[in-house]
Amino acid sequence: MTGDAHPLDPLAALGGDEASDDAVLAAMVDVERALLRAWGELEEVDVAAEAARLDAARLNAAALAEGNALHGNPVIALLAGLREQVPAEGPARDLLHRGATSQDVVDTALVLVVARSLPSIRHDLVTAGERLAELADRHVATLQVGRTLTQHAAPITFGTTAAGWLDGVTSAIDGLDRLSLPVQLGGSVGTGTAIALSAEGADAPDALRTALAAWLELDDPGRSWHTERTPILRIAAALTATVGAAGRIGAAVSELARSEVAEVAVGSGGASSAMPQKRNPVLPVLLVSAARRAPGALSVIAGALVAEDQRPAGAWHSEWPPLRELLVLALQSAAALSQLAAGLSVDVERMRDALDSQGGAAWAEPASALLARRDGPSAASAAVREALAAAESDHTSHLLDRLGLSRADLERTVFDRSSLIVDAAVARFRRVAEPGSRGEDRR
Template sequence: MLKRYGRDEMSNIWSEANKFFNWLLVEIAVLKARRRIGEFIHEIPSDLAEKISIQPEEINRIEREITKHDVVAFLTHISPQFPGELRPWLHRGLTSYDIGDTALSLQLRESVSILIQISTKLMSAIKTVAMEYKYTPEIGRTHGIHAEPITFGVKLANWYDELNRHIHRLQRLLVSVSVGKISGAVGMYTIDPKIEEMVCEDLGLRPIIATQIISRDIVAEYMSTLGIIAATIGKFSTNLRLLSQTEIGEIMELFGKDQKGSSAMPHKENPIGSENLSGLMRVVCSNVQVAYENLAACWHERSLDNSGSERVIIADSSILLDYAMARLAGIIEKMRVFPGRMTANLNQTKGLIFSQEVMMLVAEKSKMPREEAHTLVRDVALECWENGTDFLEVLLGNNSIIQFVSEDELRSCFNLENKVRYVDYIFAKSIDNQNQEGGNEY
C-alpha cells in the first residue's frame, strides 16, 4: 500500500515485521504448550520473543535466493537464535499455516480493534455537526430532484446511525476472526490437540476445526464487513461532493489559505478530500470479490490460490479503510456549512415542495379518490415547474382547486415547521439513543 494512503498504527499492523513477529509468538506459544504437557523439560526464557532479532529483508532474501518458501525462510532465520535445546522442537509437527493462519488472526483482531476506534471518532465528528445543525432546514432530494424538507442535522443523524450499525458489525467480526489452529498438514493433529487449546488460550483465540488452513469464509467475512463500511464511506463522500457543487453550495471542505484548486483556474475550490475517498473506497469494495473467489476456489484440504492475493487485499483494504475514516472525520470536523444557501435552495421551486400537503387537502375536502386529487395537483405543479411560477399563487387562481378549499386552508399547507416537526423524535432514535445496537454500549 502506498504510504500516501495509510496511517502509522494500521500500517504497522500489516507490516512484514509485525507479521513475522506474530509468527514468532505462535511458535513460542507452541513450545510453551509442549513443555506444559511434559513433552520436554527445557526452560523457555520469558523474554525469548524480545531476544529474537527479526530482519524482514534477510528473511525475504533467504526465501528469494534459497528456500522459495516464506515460512521455511523464516525458520531458517530465527532457529539459530533459539537456545540449542529448543531448536529440535521448533515447528515440530506443524505446517506453515498452523503458524500463518493463527498469526493472521492476531493481525485481523488488532485491525478490527483499530477500525472500531476510528469508527467511533468519525461518529463523534458527525454527531457534533449534526447537533449544531439539528434544526437547520435543508431540501431533501430523491433521484437528485428536490423532494421535501429535511434538516441538515437529520441528514447527518442518518449517517451516524449507519455507522452505529457498522460498529456492531465490527464487534461481531472481532469474535469471528479470533480463531486459531495448530492441527497439522491436513487438520488431523500430528500433535496433541491439547497443544492447540493451550496455544489459543495463551493468544486469546479459540480453537477451530480446520484443514491445512482455516477456511476462508472468515477472511471473506472480514473483507465483506470492510467492504460494506467502505461503501458507506464512499456514499458519504459522494454526498459531500454533491452538496459542494456550485449549483447547490450548501457545504464546502475547508480550503487552506495557500491551497490551490487548479493550475489553470485560480478561483477553484474543489472537494478533493471527498473525491479522493470516493475513489479509494472502490478499491476496498472490489477486493471483497477476490476474497469470495479465494473461498470458492480452494481445492480439497488446501491450494495456494489464496496466498498471493491475500497478501495484497487484506492489508490494503484494512489500511485504506482506516485512512478513509480518519480523513473523513477531519473533513466533517472542519467543513464549512452554509445555512443561508440551504434556505435559498428550499425556496428555489417556489413552494412545490409542499405539493403533498396540497394533494392530501384536496382529496380530503373534495372527497375525490386520492389518485384523482394527485393528478389535479400534479398538473398545476408541473405547470409551475416549467414556468417558474409560484405554486401557491397559481393554486389560488385555479378554479379546479379553490372550489374545494379555502385560501387559509391552502396557505396552511405551506408550513415548513410542520415538515420538520419530528426532528427530536428522529434524533431520539439515533444520536440521542445511547443503548441502541452498535452504539455507545460498546
C-alpha cells in the first residue's frame, strides 16, 4: 500500500538513489564488464562487443534474490544471469569472471557506487558552503552572545558562528576528496595465483588489476585487501564525518531557532498535528537524526577490521548494509544542508538583545582582559566581580558602563578577530571547493 513512501524515513525524499539496489546491481555488472575488457587487453582478444552486451536490466530479479539468500552473496546468481547474455562461442564466456572471486566483485562494486555518489555529495556540500561563506561575510560584525555548556559566555559575531559551520563543511569536502577508492582483485585467497596460471605470468594479476582500475576509473591499490579492511573503514569514516558536520549545523540551528531564542529562522517549517501555531525546524531535525544514526553504522564497519583467515565468516558481509546506509545518509544530509543554508535568515536585533541581557554580563571576560592590562589581574578581577554582583540586583545599567569602559573599543576587538576568523575560514573553503581541486579532477 505504501510503496516507496518511506513512512519512517523522512530523509528518503531528499535522495539516495545513487546507492539504491539498482545502482549496486549496475555497479556489479560494470565490474564484470570491466574485468572482461581487462582480460581482453591482457590476452589480446577482442571482447568489446560481448562486454557491451552485459546488461543489468536483463537480469532476473527473483533469481538474484533467491541466489543471494542461497549463496550468501549476490555474485553467483549474477554470474549465472550474465553468462546467459554472452555467446557460447568465442573467448568472452571463458574470460568472464576468470580468476576473480565474489569478494572482488562486491568490494569493487561498492567502491564504485561510492565513487559515483561523491560528485553529488560534493556538489551539495559546496553549495551549502557558498551560502555559509556568504553569511559569514555578511555578518562579520553582527554581535552575538557565545554560549558554552548552554549558558551565555562571551561576545562573538554571527560571522564567526557561520565560519565555524563552514569549517566543518570544508573539512568534510577535504576528507572525501582525499579518499582512495581502490579496486579489489585477489582471487580466491587474495594472492591472484589462478590469474597468474591462466595468463602464464606471475605479474599478470598486477597487470589485470591495473587494467581493471583504469576501466572503472578507480584507484589501483597495488595489492589485494580482502582482510585488510582499512580502505572501507576510511570511506565510512569520511562519510560519517560528512553526516556529522551537517548534523552539527542542524543541532546549532535548532537551538538558535528555539522560540525563546529566535536568533535565526529556517526558511520553511513543518506543521504540528496537534499545535497549529508551530512551525517545526524540520531540516535541522532530520540532519541531527542522520548524525545520530551514522556512528552506529561506522562501529559495525570498524568491527569488521577483525577478519580471520583469507576471508572471514561474517565480518566482510556485515559491512555491506552499514556502508550503504552511511552513503545514503551522506547523500541526504548534504542535500538537506544545502536547502537549510539557502533558507536560513538571521535576526540581528535578537542577537544584540541577547548579548545585552543580564546587564551585559557576557562582556565580563573581555572587560577583565582589558582592565588587567591597565590595572593588573587582581584589581581587574575584583572590579568585574563587584560590577557583576551589582548587576544581579539592577539590570538597568550595563556592565561596561559600571566599569567605565568603552563598548566601542571592546566591540572593535571582537570585530577584528571576527574578520580574521571569517577570512581564514572562507579562504580555506575556496581552496578546497574550487574547480580543479583534488576532488574535481581525481576521476
